[in-house]
Amino acid sequence: MALLALTNVTKVYQVGAVAVHALRGIDLMVEKNEYVSIMGPSGSGKSTLMNVIGCLDTPTSGTYILDGKTVHDDNIGQNGNGKLSEDELAFIRNQKIGFVFQTFNLLPRITALHNVELPLIYAGIHKKERIEMAKEALRKVNLEDRMHHQPNELSGGQRQRVAIARALVNNPSILLADEPTGNLDSVTSREIMKLMDKLHDEGNTIILVTHETEIAQHAHRIVHLLDGKIDRDETTPKGNS
Amino acid sequence: MGVIFESVVMAIKAILQNKTRAFLTMLGIIIGILSVSLMGTAISGIDQVFESSIEGMGQDVLYVQKYPWFMVNDEWWEYRNRPEIKEEYAEQILERASSIAFATPSSSRSDEVKYKKNTVEGVEINGTTWQEAYISALKLESGRFFSEPESRYGSRVIVIGYDIKTALFPNEDPLGKEITIRGNKFRVIGVIAQQGKFLGLMSMDNIVIVPLKAFQMLYGRRRGISISVKPKDGIPVEQAKEELTFIMRGLRKLKPRDENDFAINQQEAFRQQFANIRFAIRAVGLGITALSLIVGGIGIMNIMFVSVRERTKEIGIRKALGAKKSIILFQFLSEAVIISLIGGIIGILLTVGLVGVVQRFFVANLSFGLVVISLLVSILTGVLSGIIPANQAARLNPIEAIRYE
Numbered sequence: 001m002a003l004l005a006l007t008n009v010t011k012v013y014q015v016g017a018v019a020v021h022a023l024r025g026i027d028l029m030v031e032k033n034e035y036v037s038i039m040g041p042s043g044s045g046k047s048t049l050m051n052v053i054g055c056l057d058t059p060t061s062g063t064y065i066l067d068g069k070t071v072h073d074d075n076i077g078q079n080g081n082g083k084l085s086e087d088e089l090a091f092i093r094n095q096k097i098g099f100v101f102q103t104f105n106l107l108p109r110i111t112a113l114h115n116v117e118l119p120l121i122y123a124g125i126h127k128k129e130r131i132e133m134a135k136e137a138l139r140k141v142n143l144e145d146r147m148h149h150q151p152n153e154l155s156g157g158q159r160q161r162v163a164i165a166r167a168l169v170n171n172p173s174i175l176l177a178d179e180p181t182g183n184l185d186s187v188t189s190r191e192i193m194k195l196m197d198k199l200h201d202e203g204n205t206i207i208l209v210t211h212e213t214e215i216a217q218h219a220h221r222i223v224h225l226l227d228g229k230i231d232r233d234e235t236t237p238k239g240n241s
Numbered sequence: 242m243g244v245i246f247e248s249v250v251m252a253i254k255a256i257l258q259n260k261t262r263a264f265l266t267m268l269g270i271i272i273g274i275l276s277v278s279l280m281g282t283a284i285s286g287i288d289q290v291f292e293s294s295i296e297g298m299g300q301d302v303l304y305v306q307k308y309p310w311f312m313v314n315d316e317w318w319e320y321r322n323r324p325e326i327k328e329e330y331a332e333q334i335l336e337r338a339s340s341i342a343f344a345t346p347s348s349s350r351s352d353e354v355k356y357k358k359n360t361v362e363g364v365e366i367n368g369t370t371w372q373e374a375y376i377s378a379l380k381l382e383s384g385r386f387f388s389e390p391e392s393r394y395g396s397r398v399i400v401i402g403y404d405i406k407t408a409l410f411p412n413e414d415p416l417g418k419e420i421t422i423r424g425n426k427f428r429v430i431g432v433i434a435q436q437g438k439f440l441g442l443m444s445m446d447n448i449v450i451v452p453l454k455a456f457q458m459l460y461g462r463r464r465g466i467s468i469s470v471k472p473k474d475g476i477p478v479e480q481a482k483e484e485l486t487f488i489m490r491g492l493r494k495l496k497p498r499d500e501n502d503f504a505i506n507q508q509e510a511f512r513q514q515f516a517n518i519r520f521a522i523r524a525v526g527l528g529i530t531a532l533s534l535i536v537g538g539i540g541i542m543n544i545m546f547v548s549v550r551e552r553t554k555e556i557g558i559r560k561a562l563g564a565k566k567s568i569i570l571f572q573f574l575s576e577a578v579i580i581s582l583i584g585g586i587i588g589i590l591l592t593v594g595l596v597g598v599v600q601r602f603f604v605a606n607l608s609f610g611l612v613v614i615s616l617l618v619s620i621l622t623g624v625l626s627g628i629i630p631a632n633q634a635a636r637l638n639p640i641e642a643i644r645y646e
C-alpha cells in the first residue's frame with residue numbers, strides 16, 4: 001500500500017464573496033522511501049498541497065489516507081471519523097510528519113537542542129531519552145557542536161540543518177520541505193541538498209517544493225502543478241537508474 | 242509532565258524577557274493583594290485588641306449616665322438639657338430593685354499625682370465606693386480595695402494603677418506610702434494588676450481610685466456622676482436593665498409617654514459601635530481590593546493579548562510540531578497566572594513589611610490563612626484574566642499563525 005494516497009482532493013478558500021480554487025482535484029500516490037519534487041508556477045497550489053499532506057490544513061473535498069490512516073474522507077460522515085479533530089491532526093503531525101520551511105521557523109531565544117526537543121516534548125518523551133534523541137538528530141545534520149547556540153547565533157544553512165534535525169527527530173513517516181533552499185545561497189543550497197540526498201539514502205520519504213530545476217533534479221520524481229492540478233508527473237534520470 | 246514543565250519554563254522566560262512590562266502589569270494585583278491582606282490583618286488585630294479591652298469593662302455592668310456613649314453630633318444638644326444624675330440614685334436603686342446586687346456612684350477627672358520628686362500628669366482620678374471592687378471585678382496585684390467605712394467617711398486612701406506604680410515607685414513598695422493630689426495626701430492601700438491598653442492605644446493603667454467622698458472634697462460636688470450597676474448572679478443583664486429603667490423613670494417622675502431623660506449604657510454599645518467599624522473597614526478594604534484586582538486583571542488580560550499577538554508565529558510553529566490546543570492554552574494561562582502570582586507574592590511581602598512597622602504601635606498579625614487566601618485570590622485573578630487570551634492562542638489556525646510576521 002502507498003504511504004500516502006490523495007484522491008480527487010480539492011481545496012477552496014473562500015475570500016469574501018470570491019472562491020479561490022487552490023487545488024482542483026489532485027490524485028497523488030507516494031510510496032515509502034520515494035523522493036519527490038513538486039514544481040510549478042507561483043500560485044499553482046504547491047504550498048497548499050504540502051499543507052494538506054502535512055495535516056496542517058484539511059481538504060475541502062476528496063480522500064486522503066496517510067500511512068493507512070484516513071485523514072479525510074468525504075464519504076465517511078463526521079461520526080465515522082472521516083474528518084479528524086484539530087487535536088487528532090496535531091497528533092498525526094507530531095508522529096508522522098516532519099516539516100522543513102523556507103524561513104526555517106526555529107523558535108528564537110531557545111537553543112538549537114531545545115528546538116529539536118520540541119516535537120519530543122509534545123510526544124511526551126522523558127527528558128533523558130529526549131535529549132539523547134535530539135543530540136542524535138543534530139549529529140545526523142553535523143551540528144552537534146552548535147547545539148547550545150540560539151538560532152540568531154547560527155548561519156542560514158546551519159539554521160536550516162537544525163530545522164531538518166527537528167523534522168527528523170521523531171522518525172516521521174514523511175519529510176515535507178517547502179522551498180527549503182529558498183532563503184539560502186547556492187553553495188549552502190547544495191550542502192542542504194546533499195543532506196537531503198543522504199537522508200533519502202537512509203530510508204526517509206521526502207517531498208520537497210522548489211522553483212529551481214537543479215534542486216528538483218535531486219529527486220527521483222517531479223510532480224508539476226498548474227492551476228491546482230497535476231500537469232505532469234515525470235521520473236528523473238536519478239529515478240531511472 | 243514534561244509538557245507542563247516546559248510550558249511553565251517558557252512562560253517564565255516570556256515574562257523575564259519583558260520584566261518592566263510584567264512588573265507594571267503586576268501593580269494592580271500588588272495593590273489588590275496588599276489591601277486584602279492589610280484589611281484582614283487590621284480586622285483580626287482590632288478584634289483581638291477589642292476583646293481584651295472590653296474584658297475589663299465587665300460583661301454585665303450597666304452605667305446610668307446623662308449621655309449615651311455613642312451619639313450623632315446634633316443629638317448632644319438635646320441631651321445637654323437633661324437633669325444631672327444624682328449620687329443618691331445609687332442607694333435608691335438598690336433599695337427598690339430586686340434584680341440588682343450592686344450600684345455605686347462614680348465620678349472622674351484628669352489631674353496630676355506626685356510622690357516625692359516624681360510627678361505623673363494626666364492621670365484619671367476616679368472617685369467611687371467600696372462596691373466598685375465587686376462591680377468591675379478589679380484584680381489587685383497587691384494590697385486591698387477600700388472598705389465600706391472608708392468609703393463612708395471619705396478616708397484619704399488610694400488604689401493606684403500599674404502605670405502609676407511604675408512611674409512613682411520605680412524601686413520601692415508603694416503600699417503605705419503617701420502620694421499627693423492637689424496638696425492632699427493619700428495613703429496607698431492597693432495596686433491594680435496591669436490591664437493593658439484600650440484598643441491598644443490608650444493605657445487603662447494610668448488611673449487611681451479614691452473614695453467618692455474624698456474625691457468630692459478635692460473637686461467639689463458638682464461634677465457629673467455615673468452610676469455603675471451590677472445585676473445579681475444569674476439574672477440576665479437585659480432583665481436588670483428593664484428594672485433599672487423602670488426605677489430611673491420613677492425617680493425622675495416621668496409620665497408614661499415621656500422619653501427617658503437619662504441613658505443606660507453597657508458594653509453591648511461598644512460591640513455595636515465596633516461592629517460598625519469592622520463593617521466599614523471590611524467594606525472599604527473589599528472595595529479597594531475588588532477595584533484593584535479588576536484593574537490588575539484587565540491589565541494582565543491586555544498584556545496577554547499583546548503577548549499572544551507577538552508570539553503568533555511561535556504558536557503556529559508549535560502547532561505544526563504537534564502541540565495540542567490544551568498545551569498552547571496552558572502555556573499562556575500559566576504565563577498569566579505566574580504574573581498574577583508574583584504580584585500577589587510581592588503584595589504579601591509588602592504587607593509583612595508594613596505589619597512589621599505597625600506592630601510597634603498596634604497589635605497586628607498576618608495570619609497564615611490570610612496568606613493562603615491572598616495567594617489563591619491572585620491565582621484566580623490570573624486564571625480569569627488569562628483564559629480569554631490563552632483560548633484565543635489555542636484556537637489560532639496553524640498555517641495563518643506560521644505566516645504571521
Ligand SMILES: Nc1ncnc2c1ncn2[C@@H]1O[C@H](COP(=O)(O)OP(=O)(O)OP(=O)(O)O)[C@@H](O)[C@H]1O
Nearest residue numbers: 013015020021022041042043044045046047048049
Ligand atoms: N489562506 C488563503 N486564503 C485565500 N487564498 C489562499 C490562501 N492560501 C493560498 N491561497 C491561494 O491559493 C492559491 C495557491 O496558493 P499556494 O500558496 O499554494 O501557491 P504556491 O504554489 O505555493 O505559490 P508560491 O510558489 O508563490 O509559494 C493562490 O492563488 C493563493 O492566492
Ligand SMILES: [Mg+2]
Nearest residue numbers: 046047048178
Ligand atoms: Mg508556496
